[in-house]
Amino acid sequence: MFRKLTTAAAALVVTVGLAACGSSDSGSSSSGSAAAGGSGGGGGTIAVITVDPSNPYWKAEVDTAVAEAKKLGYETTVDAHGNDADKQNQFIDGAISKKVKAIILDPAGADESVGAVKKATDAGIPVFLVNAEIADQGIAKSQIVSNNAQGATLGAQAWVESVGEKGEYVELFGNPTDNNAQVRSDGYTEVISQYPDLKLVQKETANWDRAEGKAKMEIMLRAHPNIVGVVSGNDEMALGAIQALKDAGKLDQVKVLGFDGNQDAANAVKAGEMVATVLQPIVQGTTLAVQQADAFLKDGKTGASTEKQAIDCVLITKDNVDTLDNFVLSE
């Protein structure tokens, strides 16, 4: 029995040790910027509920929300629902029982999230949505989204310009259950369909993922060796496609378009491997959401004229990529 216990203890130590070796550089991403003095105001806790901080995009969202809240004098808790509406519900329940002052939420699905937002609002906690919207209005205090359709249009125009209005191309589609995947794809199609000589020969999903983007691209290159372009629903899939094209020695003939504006994509644009990417103003939108929460807590008004607010995306090309740093474009 004793030996059993020691082995188990050793196993546990190993696990914890592994975790510790990783956490050295992770800082305080989990929770509670303890009682930041900040600039006086507010006080209390704001719950930040996001999707998946392992993606640099959402990580920027969380970091921004936490930093801005701290600046305005709030503590924060951070949870991630991974687009799972049940988990989102649990986090909302948790936030209600903790009696937080406000909730900053990146919702898990437009329809699925209505109930969760309503529950919090009924409990007297104002909810501010960032990045994605819900199906109903009048429940959340504000819904701040980036204008994906406009962004896709921008990207597609730049891509057409560089491809040259003629040839076969393929599309990498995001996770099919994610609303943004469809919106972006529609935006691309809307622009590109105006050029009848640009022909979409295949559309594959790679679930936002780099490795899958590469594998799918490798096979699609077999079926369509003469493509001149790739449009991708996000940067990660685009980066996978770029690697596949590099391996096949075809990057010169194929123009790749990304979406999100993450750091790796910025580097690829800089190196001339990616034609363009579209920066979602996630930092701007999240900052705005926290500021509106603060304003609402102080005098009952968000200060914005409408609940739904769409922030335009920005096109990132070789011309302005140098001013992009971690989702923020400095002027």
Added chain:
Amino acid sequence: MSDTLAPPRETRPAATPPPAGRFRKPNWNALLVEGRALIALAIIVVIFASLSPNFLDPSNLILMTRHVAMNAILAIGMLMVILNGGIDLSVGSTVGVTGVIAGYLLQGWDMPLTQLVAYPPVWVVIAASVLIGALVGWVNGVLVSKLNVAPFIATLGMLYVARGIALLITNGETFTKLQGEEGLGNTGFITALASAPLGIPMPVWFMVAFAVVFSLLLNRTAFGRWLYATGGNERAAELSGVPVKRVQTIVYVLSGLCAATVGLLLTADLPAATPRAGEFYELNAIAAVVIGGAALSGGRGTIRGTLIGAFVIGFLVDGLVLVGVSVFWQQVIKGAVIILAVAVDQLQQSLQKRRALRRVAAATNRPGAPRPA
């Protein structure tokens, strides 16, 4: 239960050719079992070859085999665990964490308690990742064998723990500077693992090597016999002196080693170490093992079958993309093939069992034979 105690048919050395110069009557029954996955593979190849002229192109076959190799290596490790009657759900996360460790070390390791940044040479990076993979497996093994945690639960927990560690190490970011620097002496990671000696990609070489080594392990060593025995009937194996607990721990370590290898190969292939790498890979590995004729209850399964299973899944997935089947149908078809393959397997086994029973009945009913009371 007791019928699995006898060494099952599949434990015969998988790759032994019939003795030269002597004609042996083929064992049709065994051929059919082995051949079932092979028939599925043949059907897939014929269908896709007729639909796409590119399918049988040698360079396309090499490409698809490279995709297959990653899953096949994972599946070989998974087979060890499944032969033991367990399951390893943590392999996908282990792929992620080992790849990230490699990426982290190649970018430069901020040594704790010092201001120094270490740039370990590539062989150290590889060794460290493999060691971590083995360690993850060992923890799984200890949980299962010493603490009697159900394999499904232990490895499900490890799925989250390992993924979480990968996220902690990267802080959610992706490591892309893997080529190393000449001055630091840590170049060569990508060439070592993502080149293609003799035109065959590295992952394929690894798949072949793993298949050979694990085949020998299963068929030529005491460990192999123990493994089949513990999977067939653990209590009986224990009574006949098999170190059941040790075998149980080792299979998870082996699975961890396989996952670490895939983690390294995938990282070099991208080339990027992302904390999300390997998500859901465990499911494809399990599917390959099962299509290859292994029983989830343990004690039955071969390396050869598992490899064929991996080819069935890989060729199917790539073939569907190659001929341009719509995304949603791809998933439906993949699922249907897995179910069909296993359903046929079950049917065949119940037929065989019935035939065996009938033979026993016929023998005992012989005139003059002692009748059962």
